[in-house]
Amino acid sequence: MEKNITVIAGDGIGPEVTRQAIKVLDSVAHQYGHVFNYTHCLMGLEAVERTGTPLPDETIESCLNSDAILFGAIDNLQYENGENDKSRPEPSLLKLRKSLQLYANMHPVTTYPSLQHLSPLKAKQLEGVNFIIFRELTGGIYFGHKELSSDGATASDVCVYTKPEIERIAYIAFKYARRRKRKLTLVDKANVLETSRLWRRVVEAVAKEYADVQVDYMFVDYAATQILLNPKQFDIILTENMFGDILNDEANAIVGSPGLLPSASIGTVTALFEPVHITYPQAAGRDIANPVGSILSAAMLLEYFGLMQEARHVREGVNWTLKNNFVTKDIDSINFYFTSTIGELVADFVSHKITGEINVGNIELRKSTII
Numbered sequence: 001m002e003k004n005i006t007v008i009a010g011d012g013i014g015p016e017v018t019r020q021a022i023k024v025l026d027s028v029a030h031q032y033g034h035v036f037n038y039t040h041c042l043m044g045l046e047a048v049e050r051t052g053t054p055l056p057d058e059t060i061e062s063c064l065n066s067d068a069i070l071f072g073a074i075d076n077l078q079y080e081n082g083e084n085d086k087s088r089p090e091p092s093l094l095k096l097r098k099s100l101q102l103y104a105n106m107h108p109v110t111t112y113p114s115l116q117h118l119s120p121l122k123a124k125q126l127e128g129v130n131f132i133i134f135r136e137l138t139g140g141i142y143f144g145h146k147e148l149s150s151d152g153a154t155a156s157d158v159c160v161y162t163k164p165e166i167e168r169i170a171y172i173a174f175k176y177a178r179r180r181k182r183k184l185t186l187v188d189k190a191n192v193l194e195t196s197r198l199w200r201r202v203v204e205a206v207a208k209e210y211a212d213v214q215v216d217y218m219f220v221d222y223a224a225t226q227i228l229l230n231p232k233q234f235d236i237i238l239t240e241n242m243f244g245d246i247l248n249d250e251a252n253a254i255v256g257s258p259g260l261l262p263s264a265s266i267g268t269v270t271a272l273f274e275p276v277h278i279t280y281p282q283a284a285g286r287d288i289a290n291p292v293g294s295i296l297s298a299a300m301l302l303e304y305f306g307l308m309q310e311a312r313h314v315r316e317g318v319n320w321t322l323k324n325n326f327v328t329k330d331i332d333s334i335n336f337y338f339t340s341t342i343g344e345l346v347a348d349f350v351s352h353k354i355t356g357e358i359n360v361g362n363i364e365l366r367k368s369t370i371i
């Protein structure tokens with residue numbers, strides 16, 4: 001299989017974690033006989049510095065002509081003063097989502113037995129937690145009409161949803177539910193919002209085509225508590241843009257380290273894959289960032305291409321590193337391995353260079369320790 005991938009490595013730790021994902025993808029390509037062609041494009045601070053804009057048109061163009069996009073992280077620190085600063089990252093992120101019509105954001109939340117001590121939740125609440133939040137990404141209050149009155153005393157943000165916008169993400173979410181535990185929870189605020197009532201009606205109608213999927217409806221405030229109290233009850237959560245933004249971050253917190261989590265944003269012509277973490281400038285260039293979120297994003301990219309066996313192989317490689325304590329500094333601040341070493345280990349796992357006996361001695365050389 002030959003595929004074209006646009007790479008937007010971005011700022012901070014974006015480039016170094018993305019490099020590990022590419023290392024793993026190259027290993028998959030080599031092992032399974034695929035060709036992945038990469039086009040590197042600018043976005044974020046580096047784009048501002050080199051082109052004067054955080055999202056150059058060539059970047060959008062390249063994305064639209066690619067089979068998938070691998071994204072690192074983009075910065076928002078240096079430009080955070082000055083509300084109207086055109087180089088702030090939010091508008092460019094939203095513009096990218098809208099231009100590529102990335103309407104369905106998938107945010108899988110998985111906990112790992114060996115990392116349960118990092119979570120603020122108790123081990124018994126974490127066992128078996130495995131759900132995906134489907135967040136609508138190109139509509140709702142994010143993109144509705146915004147207004148500030150001329151005297152600056154009144155503001156409004158309109159939340160609009162249409163039936164087709166809800167339907168297209170509902171179909172994807174139901175399809176995934178069918179491949180998993182066949183349970184879908186629509187999270188809304190239907191006791192207050194008209195848009196939420198529309199979501200319910202549309203989802204109820206789509207649910208008729210998926211009679212084998214159990215559907216329940218939960219108000220967002222209650223869902224926020226349930227994610228903390230009993231996260232394993234969820235399989236697929238489907239929700240609108242703003243609620244999804246908040247629940248995604250809440251869900252990140254229960255996993256223990258944001259560095260572990262991947263995400264995918266599915267669009268009408270292409271899809272974008274990115275770790276959920278931020279640019280973490282303090283760690284940039286030090287080879288200490290956790291590349292697992294980025295590597296698992298590459299696994300989701302492989303699944304999007306239909307390369308299920310390849311994706312499984314990458315996931316097994318990641319699980320192998322975590323189980324054997326090959327982890328970065330966010331996971332173990334005393335005995336940790338470098339970003340690039342984790343990338344090499346997963347790539348080596350995929351190319352069967354790691355078998356039963358591994359030469360721990362060689363790997364130890366690439367370990368950092370503060371004692």
Ligand code: IPM
Nearest residue numbers: 076089090091093094245248
């Ligand atoms: C995210 C971010 C963005 C969002 C911001 C930076 C606009 O928080 O990707 O979740 O709110 O969608």
Ligand code: MN
Nearest residue numbers: 245246248249
């Ligand atoms: Mn967010």
